[in-house]
Amino acid sequence: MSGSDNPVQAFLHCCSSVVQCVHAHIAHLFPAPDDRSSKRTSPLFSLSTELSRARDAKIVVPSVSLNESIQKPVAVPLTKEELGRATWTLLHTIGAQFPDNPTRQQKRDVKELMAILSRIYPCKECADHFKEVLKANPVQAGSQAELSQWLCHVHNVVNRSLGKLIFPCQRVNARWGKLDCKDRACDVQGPSSFAS
Numbered sequence: 001m002s003g004s005d006n007p008v009q010a011f012l013h014c015c016s017s018v019v020q021c022v023h024a025h026i027a028h029l030f031p032a033p034d035d036r037s038s039k040r041t042s043p044l045f046s047l048s049t050e051l052s053r054a055r056d057a058k059i060v061v062p063s064v065s066l067n068e069s070i071q072k073p074v075a076v077p078l079t080k081e082e083l084g085r086a087t088w089t090l091l092h093t094i095g096a097q098f099p100d101n102p103t104r105q106q107k108r109d110v111k112e113l114m115a116i117l118s119r120i121y122p123c124k125e126c127a128d129h130f131k132e133v134l135k136a137n138p139v140q141a142g143s144q145a146e147l148s149q150w151l152c153h154v155h156n157v158v159n160r161s162l163g164k165l166i167f168p169c170q171r172v173n174a175r176w177g178k179l180d181c182k183d184r185a186c187d188v189q190g191p192s193s194f195a196s
């Protein structure tokens, strides 16, 4: 590519006076109609670059956005921390919604869920560590209170290993209260249990 085809090089090399330089740069960005087929400008920036800059600057961007140059959706990968927060949110919410008198199946389901998480959680270091945590702290899911306290405890084990603050488990119900769902539609058993 010659210097005259590249707007950045043209911008740098163009001229000694600022006014001339701006004129030349604008001419590159907006060529005369008869000039357009022969002189394509390369994009000055791509949206994906801007997204990573925005992330560095801690600006919130949508997780799916459009890449300006190709107009296709671009997924922004989650970080390990975002995945962790989302997973703890799910687990503590299950704890908050768990029945006071769970069925055997519900108790089994929680144990299985934790075992599965410790195998397929998409962060190998976390999954391996969680396996050890489960071995040392078997799941306790005899009631809503028991499960939410157990979750709080194992979350604190992970917190401690990461040098984070320990959460006061007496406040777990205040932090992770029941979901705001009409007619108990968010109950683990669903709204049918409301009627019975």
Ligand SMILES: Cc1cc2nc3c(=O)[nH]c(=O)nc-3n(C[C@H](O)[C@H](O)[C@H](O)COP(=O)(O)OP(=O)(O)OC[C@H]3O[C@@H](n4cnc5c(N)ncnc54)[C@H](O)[C@@H]3O)c2cc1C
Residues within 6 Å of the ligand: 080, 081, 082, 083, 084, 085, 086, 087, 088, 092, 117, 121, 125, 126, 127, 129, 130, 151, 152, 153, 154, 155, 156, 158, 159, 162, 164, 166, 167, 172, 175
């Ligand atoms: C099963 C599992 C294992 C993980 N293992 C690892 C690992 O080995 N290495 C690693 O780098 N990351 C690991 N993570 C991710 C890590 O735990 C955090 O989620 C991540 O570092 C983000 O931390 P955070 O400070 O934003 O808050 P998080 O720890 O994600 O907590 C989210 C929110 O929960 C509340 N909270 C905090 N502690 C408790 C508690 N004890 N009980 C109830 N609520 C609480 C707080 O309000 C907090 O803001 C793991 C995540 C999960 C789900």
